Amino acid sequence: MICKCPKCDGALEYNPAYDKMECPYCGSAFTTHEAMAHQRLQDNAVKMTAPSANNNAPVGGWENNPYAQQTEPEQASTQAIDTNGRITMECNIYTCTACGAELAVNGVEASTFCAYCGQPTIVFSRVSHELMPKWVLPFRIQKDQAVNGIREKLNKGIFVPREIKNFEVEKVRGIYVPYFLFDVYYYDWQRLRGTVGSGKHKKTKYFIREAECEFKKLTCDASKQLNDESSQRLEPFDLRVIKPFEPGYLSGFYSDRYDLDDKQLTGVAIGRSKELFDREIVKSVSASNVHIVENNPKYQVRNAEYALLPAWFLTFRYKNEPYTMLVNGQTGKVVGAVPFDKTKLISMFVTLAVVSSIIFTILMSFLLSGNMDGDSVGDLITIIGAVGFFFYATGIGAFNSVRKNIELTKASRTAKFVRERQDDN
Amino acid sequence: MDQLFLIIAIAYGVIMGIGTALAITGIILKKSNKHGDSKGDLFDFNGTQVHYIRREQL
Numbered sequence: 001m002i003c004k005c006p007k008c009d010g011a012l013e014y015n016p017a018y019d020k021m022e023c024p025y026c027g028s029a030f031t032t033h034e035a036m037a038h039q040r041l042q043d044n045a046v047k048m049t050a051p052s053a054n055n056n057a058p059v060g061g062w063e064n065n066p067y068a069q070q071t072e073p074e075q076a077s078t079q080a081i082d083t084n085g086r087i088t089m090e091c092n093i094y095t096c097t098a099c100g101a102e103l104a105v106n107g108v109e110a111s112t113f114c115a116y117c118g119q120p121t122i123v124f125s126r127v128s129h130e131l132m133p134k135w136v137l138p139f140r141i142q143k144d145q146a147v148n149g150i151r152e153k154l155n156k157g158i159f160v161p162r163e164i165k166n167f168e169v170e171k172v173r174g175i176y177v178p179y180f181l182f183d184v185y186y187y188d189w190q191r192l193r194g195t196v197g198s199g200k201h202k203k204t205k206y207f208i209r210e211a212e213c214e215f216k217k218l219t220c221d222a223s224k225q226l227n228d229e230s231s232q233r234l235e236p237f238d239l240r241v242i243k244p245f246e247p248g249y250l251s252g253f254y255s256d257r258y259d260l261d262d263k264q265l266t267g268v269a270i271g272r273s274k275e276l277f278d279r280e281i282v283k284s285v286s287a288s289n290v291h292i293v294e295n296n297p298k299y300q301v302r303n304a305e306y307a308l309l310p311a312w313f314l315t316f317r318y319k320n321e322p323y324t325m326l327v328n329g330q331t332g333k334v335v336g337a338v339p340f341d342k343t344k345l346i347s348m349f350v351t352l353a354v355v356s357s358i359i360f361t362i363l364m365s366f367l368l369s370g371n372m373d374g375d376s377v378g379d380l381i382t383i384i385g386a387v388g389f390f391f392y393a394t395g396i397g398a399f400n401s402v403r404k405n406i407e408l409t410k411a412s413r414t415a416k417f418v419r420e421r422q423d424d425n
Numbered sequence: 426m427d428q429l430f431l432i433i434a435i436a437y438g439v440i441m442g443i444g445t446a447l448a449i450t451g452i453i454l455k456k457s458n459k460h461g462d463s464k465g466d467l468f469d470f471n472g473t474q475v476h477y478i479r480r481e482q483l
């Protein structure tokens with residue numbers, strides 16, 4: 001998938017800022033179309049060579065040698081038709097020996113660590129024929145912008161440990177995440193129950209909604225490595241500007257391999273259609289506490305197309321646990337929570353607890369020492385108890401929310417994936 | 426009676442103090458660690474719209 005510079009034969013890289021393929025050696029720039037046209041001419045003229053025997057060496061061994069990079073085996077862009085009549089393309093698959101993640105490394109990109117688990121254990125695995133994506137959404141956010149986005153978020157976090165704030169920029173990697181884009185027709189007849197009015201005028205009302213929706217390019221991520229919750233938080237992608245796939249867009253980036261095909265994702269696509277459809281219907285009802293009490297959905301998956309969508313991955317390790325933060329490669333949306341410095345948090349909690357306890361004790365003493373009768377004291381204690389309960393619920397809810405977000409950031413899915421593979425063996 | 430009020434005041438003061446500290450630290454932690462908590466609304470893009478055939482209130 002490498003594209004060579006027509007002028008100096010250096011490896012071109014896709015520059016999201018200018019939507020062009022640029023040569024880091026001579027500075028020339030070409031449109032993706034021009035670069036690919038040149039590459040096709042080159043491919044016709046020169047027969048591509050097979051991978052050499054030393055390809056099992058870690059990629060990092062040759063990453064600093066541009067000449068070595070240009071002679072490595074990933075220079076294949078050969079297309080073929082598989083037994084199902086689908087167009088495939090030749091890719092070089094790299095495997096992480098620590099977590100089992102498989103990435104198609106494109107262009108001259110080389111890495112000394114796995115984007116999922118952060119371990120320096122990436123090795124070239126094999127050349128593989130992969131289903132050719134129909135669509136690609138090119139990166140719009142450059143690496144610097146992604147890094148700045150992450151830094152801005154991390155610097156705002158007063159409990160974020162310093163070693164995480166000072167993350168290594170080299171560990172931010174651009175990855176095209178595999179998705180299937182589904183066209184789904186969804187129809188439903190629903191009876192909904194809701195509450196209208198307030199106070200004494202509160203009434204339960206029933207509503208009927210009959211509606212249909214043509215979901216176009218509904219995104220379902222096709223990588224087991226990426227948690228569905230995380231990939232959905234990366235959304236939305238503006239797919240109005242998606243482009244027909246050209247291998248040139250991958251130059252300089254990784255692309256994750258899909259390991260869930262369109263058939264396996266059909267249920268997910270229908271589930272997402274239902275979720276989105278129901279949410280819109282509920283929003284259309286002018287009442288509170290709206291629930292669907294009866295429905296009769298009908299749906300049809302009309303089309304599924306393979307696409308690559310862009311994301312920046314920052315992988316870091318903290319206390320021996322891998323964490324991954326994501327940045328939407330089109331919009332710059334940062335996804336992922338980071339672990340917090342427990343010492344700082346406990347210090348703040350204890351200080352606040354001591355100060356507030358003193359203030360509340362003084363306040364309570366003042367109130368109780370006044371001329372209040374027994375009933376008033378009882379009422380006061382009940383009110384303060386309710387406020388206290390609210391505080392506890394708020395605090396515990398906030399901590400739970402952060403804990404859940406941090407769990408998502410932890411690459412536990414990766415570990416599960418490895419275990420599944422081990423079980424298979 | 427005064428002693429009883431004092432004990433109640435201290436007990437409630439401590440309980441409220443811990444609750445307040447828990448709420449404040451929890452909210453600060455959540456706000457400072459809130460990155461992309463929400464899922465994207467796919468209706469924002471791609472021109473997808475729900476077409477209503479029937480809307481009624483019973």
